Amino acid sequence: MRIAAVGRALPKHYYDQDALLAALRREWEGRFFNPARLEQLHRNVLVGGRHLALPIERYPELRSFGEANDAWIECALELGERAVRDALGRAGVAPGDVRHLTFVTVTGLATPSIDARLVNRLGLRSDVKRTPIFGLGCVAGAAGIARVSDALRGFPDEVAVLLSVELCSLTLQRGDLSIPNLIASGLFGDGAAAVVLTGAARSEPGPRVVATRSVFYPGTEHVMGWEIGSDGFRVVLSGEVPNVARGIRKDVDEFLAAEGLTLADVGVYVCHPGGPKVLEAFEECLELPAGALDLTWKSLREVGNLSSASVLLVLGDTLEQCRPAPGTYGLLLAMGPGFCSELVLLRW
Amino acid sequence: MTAEEILATIRELLREQLGYAGPVAPESELAADLGLDSVKLLTLVVELENAFRVALEPEDGEPLATVGQVVALVERCLSRPQASA
Numbered sequence: 254m255r256i257a258a259v260g261r262a263l264p265k266h267y268y269d270q271d272a273l274l275a276a277l278r279r280e281w282e283g284r285f286f287n288p289a290r291l292e293q294l295h296r297n298v299l300v301g302g303r304h305l306a307l308p309i310e311r312y313p314e315l316r317s318f319g320e321a322n323d324a325w326i327e328c329a330l331e332l333g334e335r336a337v338r339d340a341l342g343r344a345g346v347a348p349g350d351v352r353h354l355t356f357v358t359v360t361g362l363a364t365p366s367i368d369a370r371l372v373n374r375l376g377l378r379s380d381v382k383r384t385p386i387f388g389l390g391c392v393a394g395a396a397g398i399a400r401v402s403d404a405l406r407g408f409p410d411e412v413a414v415l416l417s418v419e420l421c422s423l424t425l426q427r428g429d430l431s432i433p434n435l436i437a438s439g440l441f442g443d444g445a446a447a448v449v450l451t452g453a454a455r456s457e458p459g460p461r462v463v464a465t466r467s468v469f470y471p472g473t474e475h476v477m478g479w480e481i482g483s484d485g486f487r488v489v490l491s492g493e494v495p496n497v498a499r500g501i502r503k504d505v506d507e508f509l510a511a512e513g514l515t516l517a518d519v520g521v522y523v524c525h526p527g528g529p530k531v532l533e534a535f536e537e538c539l540e541l542p543a544g545a546l547d548l549t550w551k552s553l554r555e556v557g558n559l560s561s562a563s564v565l566l567v568l569g570d571t572l573e574q575c576r577p578a579p580g581t582y583g584l585l586l587a588m589g590p591g592f593c594s595e596l597v598l599l600r601w
Numbered sequence: 602m603t604a605e606e607i608l609a610t611i612r613e614l615l616r617e618q619l620g621y622a623g624p625v626a627p628e629s630e631l632a633a634d635l636g637l638d639s640v641k642l643l644t645l646v647v648e649l650e651n652a653f654r655v656a657l658e659p660e661d662g663e664p665l666a667t668v669g670q671v672v673a674l675v676e677r678c679l680s681r682p683q684a685s686a
Contacts, residue, residue, distance in 0.1 A: 287656040290647055432644045492638025 254402040256599070257412075257449040257457040259569030260340025262332040263556065264443050268309055269302040270295055276309055277438055284430055294432075295439035299529045299550075303442030303557040306332075306420040312427075318485035321423045325361030329418040332445035333367055334374050337416055340447035344457055346412055348375045353413035355384040355401050357393035357561050359479070360419045360486070367418060390477065391525055392589025393417060393561035394446070394568075398597050399465035401450050409452035418445040419560040424479075424486040433490035440528055442557030446565035459572070460583060460599040466508045470497060473592035494527070497592050498534040505539060505584065508596045514582065521577050521599070522546055525564040525587035526553035535586075548574065561587075577601040602653065602679055607672045614648045627669030635668075645671070655679050 268276075274295050278288060285291065305312075306328040315321045333356075341348060354377065356368035363370070366385035371377070382404075389396050397415040405413055421441035426434055451457045476493050479486040509515055516539060524535055526549045536546060548570045552563060559566065564587045577583065583599035608627065615621040619641055623634075631637040637645065642665075646657050649671070655678045664670050 285647065285651060286654050287647070287650045289656070290643075290650070432640050432647065436640070490640065492640035492642075 254405045254453060254462040255451050255455070255457060255459040256398070256462065256568070256572070257346065257451045257459045258340050258344035259565055259572060260336045260338065260343060260447040260449075261566055261569055262335035262339060262445040264304040264306050264328065264332065266305045266308050267302060268305060270300055270439070272309070273303060274439070280313075280427055281430065291435055294435050297529070298436065298440040298557075299554060300440060300442075300557040301554045303422075304444055305422045306443045307422070312422070312425075315423070318483065321485055322361050325420050325423045326363045326367070328420055328423075328443075329358070329361060329363070329367050329445075330370055330374065333371055333416055333418045333447075336418070336445040336447040337371065337375060337414055340414065340449045344449040344451075346449055346457070348377050350412045351377055351381060351414050352408065352411040353382045353384070353401065353404055355386065355397055355413065355415045357386045357389060357397045357415070357417045358419055359388055359390045359393065359560055360421055360424050362387065368416065371416070388590075389561065390589035391527060391558070391560045391563070392587045392591070392593055392595050394525065394564040395585055395587035395595035395597055396467070396589075397561070398448060398450070398462065398585065399467065399595055401448075402462040402465060405450060405452040409454040411452050412455070413450045415448040415450065415565075416445065417447070417562040417565055419443065419562045421558075421560060424488075426484055426487050428484065429487055433488050436490060437488045440558050442559050444556060444559045444562050444566065446562040446569065448565055448568070460577075460601045463582075463598040463600050464508070464512055465598070466504070466596045468504045468594045468596070470500070470592045473497060476590070476592045478590040495530040495534045498527070498531045498588060499538045501535070501586070501588070501594055502538040504594060505586070505596060508598070512598060514598075516540070518582050519584045520581040521571060521575055521583035521601075522549070523564060523568050523571050523583060523585040523599075524549045526550070526558055526567065527588065528553070528558060531588070561589075602676070604672050604676060607653075607675045608668065610649065610652055611645070611668060611671060614645055614652070618644060618648050625668055627667065627672060629668045631666060631668065631671070649675055653679060
């Protein structure tokens with residue numbers, strides 16, 4: 254299985270962190286005695302700006318979960334179509350060649366699912382095998398590559414597309430003044446990414462998916478997720494996340510050892526930009542050389558954390574900007590609710 | 602505002618906002634005894650700011666590891682001349 258191309262689609266509405274902070278301060282004015290806390294939290298996440306699904310002035314019009322989810326469906330379709338078309342164009346693959354379409358998200362709900370609606374919009378074949386996945390959260394970009402690779406192992410001459418659309422801004426609970434929600438309001442952004450994966454018998458170039466591994470951490474359900482209520486998705490975020498992230502070293506070592514490798518053999522890292530503390534934990538526990546996560550940090554800085562789409566955006570940047578030498582190993586990794594991690598070994 | 606009143610508010614916030622129902626004494630360690638991670642500690646600080654209408658800004662090197670040190674921080678910040686936050 255190979256990664257033939259990564260396509261991207263970001264909403265046209267981009268706001269720097271100052272503009273977003275100003276809007277939230279207006280929304281939450283008078284609700285905190287010390288409003289400097291919000292600014293402090295927004296600065297700490299080291300995000301410079303974010304794309305939003307809607308123009309910023311439209312968010313106060315969203316009065317219910319249903320209205321926010323309707324906007325999500327409309328925007329997810331538009332961005333999803335753009336991301337898939339971009340990926341197919343880059344890979345030189347026609348829509349009619351796509352045999353599997355996997356869709357991941359954790360920010361909105363639709364039935365028929367977004368992948369089904371895209372079959373119509375993209376003109377995909379009527380026997381395309383669709384797999385919509387909701388709930389993996391930030392880990393779904395990496396997990397999606399792993400699951401799609403598993404599918405292609407059985408169909409080596411086929412083409413699959415993985416699509417992630419995450420519109421985190423449409424989940425923001427404006428009535429929730431908890432610290433996790435304040436952090437989320439500064440960290441998460443909107444966007445979509447699509448990956449074209451090809452079976453081993455096909456000729457499209459790209460890094461090979463050598464191996465994948467899922468790791469589940471028992472007893473950590475409280476670390477991250479949603480509490481779902483009549484207002485929609487309320488974020489659950491524990492301060493334990495960086496500590497759990499630090500434990501990934503053992504999993505990475507075991508994963509690489511199974512392939513006869515060590516960290517010294519890995520030349521490229523593609524990490525989900527969860528946030529500064531998580532990236533620092535990765536750098537520290539994996540003893541990464543300076544600059545190893547430059548593209549990951551850049552993505553966090555420029556667009557924020559796009560949940561499952563983020564690691565795919567970083568993968569796209571890596572394909573275009575790093576151009577590793579043939580034979581180079583790459584480690585793609587992400588963590589998400591469960592708590593869990595997904596590891597993908599690539600080879601250029 | 603006495604230290605005992607501040608401690609009572611901390612107990613109430615720990616119980617109602619953070620779901621902690623165990624014993625709380627001035628010597629209780631925030632992390633080891635009360636299980637406060639960085640997010641929970643910040644939740645406690647912001648709730649105290651709202652409750653006492655004071656900005657809680659530790660000075661460089663001011664320890665914040667026990668309940669008693671949180672009480673001392675609130676007392677010190679309440680005693681300084683208040684600028685509008």
